[in-house]
Amino acid sequence: MRKLYCLISLLALIAILCTGAYCQSPRTANHQPALAASNDAQRTADAREGQRILMWAGWIIGAFFVACTLYLAVERRRVVASKDAELAGKSQELLIIQEQVNQTNEELMAINANLESIVEERTLKLSKVNCELDMFLYRSSHDLRRPVTTLMGLVEVSKLGFDENTAKYLFSKINDTAVHMDTMLEKFFMINTINHESTEIGEVNFEEILDSVQHSSLVHNYAEQVQFDVVVEPGIRIVADPQLITFILKNLIDNAIVFRCKDGKRQPVIRIEVRPVGNAVGISVHDNGIGIAEANLSEIFTLFYRGSEASKGNGLGLYVVRKAIEKLNGNITVSSRLNEFTCFHITLPPSANVQIQTEAAARPVLITA
Structure with missing residues (x-):
């Protein structure tokens, strides 16, 4: 657009120069006295004609300038509006991308929080299981040793000698101890089955x-x-x-x-x-x-x-x-x-x-x- 504007200005300037040259160009000399007055009148008419041409050329050139200026202004406004629309579209895209990024960040934060909760929950479960296992090993070892100690004590008593009634009493105690141990081992079997065997x-x-x-x-x-x-x-x-x-x-x-x-x-x-x-x-x-x-x-x-x-x-x-x-x-x-x-x-x-x-x-x- 700037090139077009410069070209129009150059053409207008050339037109002005040509008009001026035309108005100032010398006429054919006439040495006869009778024609002197006629030549002066002709020059006056030519001068007026040149002024009219210059005036119209000025109006035309001014109109061209105004038209070009308006055209350039409208074109510039259109370009600016196009750029504004493009920027608005880019801004909208950026907003959408920003919303997606924010949503993704929120999802990641939720996933992290959920993972932290799961890790914490499983850590607590593992800690509880380890605590139960420690207690289980400690208590079961003592509970298993107790009936064995009872049986060993009954054996030592039997070595001292006994009558029939004492024998019945000792065998009754041995049976009770064996039943107690069998019950405890049965419970251990149940716990092992629950913890380690798959459901059938x-x-x-x-x-x-x-x-x-x-x-x-x-x-x-x-x-x-x-x-x-x-x-x-x-x-x-x-x-x-x-x-x-x-x-x-x-x-x-x-x-x-x-x-x-x-x-x-x-x-x-x-x-x-x-x-x-x-x-x-x-x-x-x-x-x-x-x-x-x-x-x-x-x-x-x-x-x-x-x-x-x-x-x-x-x-x-x-x-x-x-x-x-x-x-x-x-x-x-x-x-x-x-x-x-x-x-x-x-x-x-x-x-x-x-x-x-x-x-x-x-x-x-x-x-x-």
């Missing part, structure tokens, strides 16, 4: 499981003293790990037998119920034993915890129950009142380890053993 899914048959539990050593020894009421809701089909369900029921029933009422005022009753709870299954074990003090309820599932003088066990039973339920992604609650009752309620929701199917049925089936 199969249909859970509560009748078979309860039958096997009732024929275990502890339950069998008190079968005549304890009344068992089993209520299984018809139409419930549970697919889970039968071994874990067995661990749960066996330890809860053993716990109910150990803490049964022994004063003879009422017959020990253990009631087991299996019912649907929404889309989950609920298992409850209720007994009318000596109950649990409220201060101890929060600790009873802790490894090696013994909350009562009546407990002659090793503090592993309810810990096994908790670990088995956790592996099935369930939860357990307990309610109790001293010298009246204790009730453990288990909820097993559907998960990868538990599948539940319910069908419409009549009334629950009551099995009394």
Whole structure:
């Protein structure tokens, strides 16, 4: 545009110069006196004509200048507007990119926070597991050594000689010690199975499981003293790990037998119920034993915890129950009142380890053993 402007200006200047030269160009000399006046008039007319030409040339050149100036202004404004629009587009793109960067930063911060939370949670779990392992090794070594020491002491006593009654007493103590050790080793086996073996899914048959539990050593020894009421809701089909369900029921029933009422005022009753709870299954074990003090309820599932003088066990039973339920992604609650009752309620929701199917049925089936 600047080149065009300069070209127009140059042409206008040339036109002015040519006009001036035309006006000042000499005419053919005429020496005759008669023609002198005519020549003066002609020159005056030529001068006026030249002035008119200059005036029109000035107007034309001015118009050209104005038109060019306006054109240049409009063109400059168009270019500026185009640049402004381009800059606005770039600014919008930058804003979008900035928003994307901010969003990405927020996502990264959330991921980092989540990772920190996961690391912290897993660190706490690892610390808890290590603490439990240390306690387990320490307590189990002592608990295993205790029956061995008892057996060694009984052997030393037997070397002193004894009569028939003393022999019966010693053999009874040896049997009790062996049973205690066998029970403890069985609990260790359960803990190892829960912690290290994969879940084996199969249909859970509560009748078979309860039958096997009732024929275990502890339950069998008190079968005549304890009344068992089993209520299984018809139409419930549970697919889970039968071994874990067995661990749960066996330890809860053993716990109910150990803490049964022994004063003879009422017959020990253990009631087991299996019912649907929404889309989950609920298992409850209720007994009318000596109950649990409220201060101890929060600790009873802790490894090696013994909350009562009546407990002659090793503090592993309810810990096994908790670990088995956790592996099935369930939860357990307990309610109790001293010298009246204790009730453990288990909820097993559907998960990868538990599948539940319910069908419409009549009334629950009551099995009394």
